Amino acid sequence: MEKKIFIKTFGCQMNEYDSNRIYDSVKKIGFKKTDDQTNTDCFVLNTCHIRDKAKEKVYHEIGRIKKIYRKKNKPIMVLAGCVAQAENQEMLKREPYIDIVIGPQSYHKINETLKQFISSVKKEETDFDTISKFEYFDKIENKSNKISAFLTIQEGCDKFCNFCVVPFTRGPEYSRPFNKILYEAESLIKNGAKEIILLGQNVNAYSYFENSKEYRISNLINELEKYSELKRIRYTTSHPRDMTDDLIDCYKNNKKLMPFIHLPIQSGSNKILKLMNRKHTVEEYINIYEKLKKINSEIEFSSDFIISYPGETNNDFNDTLNLVKKIKFINSYSFIFSPRPGTKAAELKLIDNETSKERLNEIQKYLFIHQIKKNRSFEGKFVEVLTENRTKDKLKLFGRNKFNNSVIFLGDENNIGKLVKVKIENTNQNSLFGKIQKNKSMKAA
Numbered sequence: 001m002e003k004k005i006f007i008k009t010f011g012c013q014m015n016e017y018d019s020n021r022i023y024d025s026v027k028k029i030g031f032k033k034t035d036d037q038t039n040t041d042c043f044v045l046n047t048c049h050i051r052d053k054a055k056e057k058v059y060h061e062i063g064r065i066k067k068i069y070r071k072k073n074k075p076i077m078v079l080a081g082c083v084a085q086a087e088n089q090e091m092l093k094r095e096p097y098i099d100i101v102i103g104p105q106s107y108h109k110i111n112e113t114l115k116q117f118i119s120s121v122k123k124e125e126t127d128f129d130t131i132s133k134f135e136y137f138d139k140i141e142n143k144s145n146k147i148s149a150f151l152t153i154q155e156g157c158d159k160f161c162n163f164c165v166v167p168f169t170r171g172p173e174y175s176r177p178f179n180k181i182l183y184e185a186e187s188l189i190k191n192g193a194k195e196i197i198l199l200g201q202n203v204n205a206y207s208y209f210e211n212s213k214e215y216r217i218s219n220l221i222n223e224l225e226k227y228s229e230l231k232r233i234r235y236t237t238s239h240p241r242d243m244t245d246d247l248i249d250c251y252k253n254n255k256k257l258m259p260f261i262h263l264p265i266q267s268g269s270n271k272i273l274k275l276m277n278r279k280h281t282v283e284e285y286i287n288i289y290e291k292l293k294k295i296n297s298e299i300e301f302s303s304d305f306i307i308s309y310p311g312e313t314n315n316d317f318n319d320t321l322n323l324v325k326k327i328k329f330i331n332s333y334s335f336i337f338s339p340r341p342g343t344k345a346a347e348l349k350l351i352d353n354e355t356s357k358e359r360l361n362e363i364q365k366y367l368f369i370h371q372i373k374k375n376r377s378f379e380g381k382f383v384e385v386l387t388e389n390r391t392k393d394k395l396k397l398f399g400r401n402k403f404n405n406s407v408i409f410l411g412d413e414n415n416i417g418k419l420v421k422v423k424i425e426n427t428n429q430n431s432l433f434g435k436i437q438k439n440k441s442m443k444a445a
């Protein structure tokens with residue numbers, strides 16, 4: 001008999017991609033995706049370790065699920081993702097409601113693990129076995145039929161920033177075979193994808209060797225450019241050290257590569273970058289920015305900032321502030337440093353809360369000013385939007401412009417999957433609002 005499976009996904013796009021691949025996989029053993037979390041046979045929490053208090057949030061979630069199922073049959077409770085990888089033993093001991101713990105590099109074993117559990121064996125799968133994982137998923141067609149589809153090309157990280165758990169939870173860098181990625185891209189395009197977002201923890205570190213030739217992300221972008229049905233290409237998340245000239249040159253030659261780059265810097269102080277073990281300097285970052293702006297002045301940046309990293313003085317913070325004023329990032333993430341167990345930075349002395357909050361408010365003030373200003377610059381203009389779907393209330397359409405801004409607009413459902421020109425009437429910090437205007441000669445922003 002067919003069983004239902006519900007996956008609640010936390011965190012980044014890579015987790016979202018993994019969840020979809022799990023759905024594709026478990027179909028083979030008779031599990032069908034459900035959107036009803038109150039009535040499922042298998043409940044998967046695909047967790048994220050990046051944000052604050054990740055472990056506590058998982059216990060809280062499980063408490064909530066227990067309440068839902070108090071008077072019903074308990075679902076098979078699967079803990080997946082980075083928290084599962086990092087905390088597997090402890091969580092199994094502390095929370096008997098969890099039946100299966102499976103780390104991101106063991107998802108190719110999910111069918112086998114579920115089958116074994118159904119024959120009543122409690123199971124923990126948290127080995128780093130990335131190659132087998134992708135070999136397995138390569139054989140299962142990616143059924144995503146989204147207009148904007150994710151495609152993982154690389155996993156893991158060898159950089160070991162002192163604050164980050166990714167090298168421990170996702171393992172060393174692994175790049176998927178070039179032809180397997182293109183094969184998956186073709187299947188996504190066949191299913192209607194008009195935009196492909198290449199994913200990886202260090203996506204621009206992609207490096208695959210075949211017959212002594214190295215294939216980089218630039219080669220992938222150049223190949224994807226050739227598919228006429230594909231309209232847009234993006235990639236995330238990149239590291240400044242891997243912004244090599246071949247990738248920068250893609251912005252000269254590729255019309256489908258969007259002029260918006262998320263490039264985390266974390267701090268504007270070289271001293272702090274060194275303490276973080278970031279392996280790049282502020283000057284190197286600015287150099288990348290200037291090279292790209294020279295190629296196309298329209299290119300915009302977003303970034304990540306860790307505020308009050310241990311050792312950050314007022315001068316260091318002011319360096320970050322000056323960087324934010326120089327590079328007018330149009331959309332960024334900024335957080336007060338919070339230690340992750342098992343990392344080097346977890347042992348360092350924290351900066352007091354009051355100072356940290358003041359610094360965060362100050363930096364966000366400037367980040368938000370740029371963001372709002374950029375959004376307002378679209379008011380009264382036409383922007384090119386890739387229409388993705390209807391809004392939840394079904395009254396409007398949703399899509400994104402080149403800079404990845406959400407655009408909500410009035411228009412016909414026939415436009416889903418198409419590039420349309422939308423006249424922007426008003427904006428807020430996060431979104432642009434407008435309507436499609438047909439048959440007008442227009443200059444798109």
Ligand code: SF4
Nearest residue numbers: 157159160161164166
């Ligand atoms: S480069 Fe990114 S993923 Fe790798 S350790 Fe640093 S922050 Fe983590």
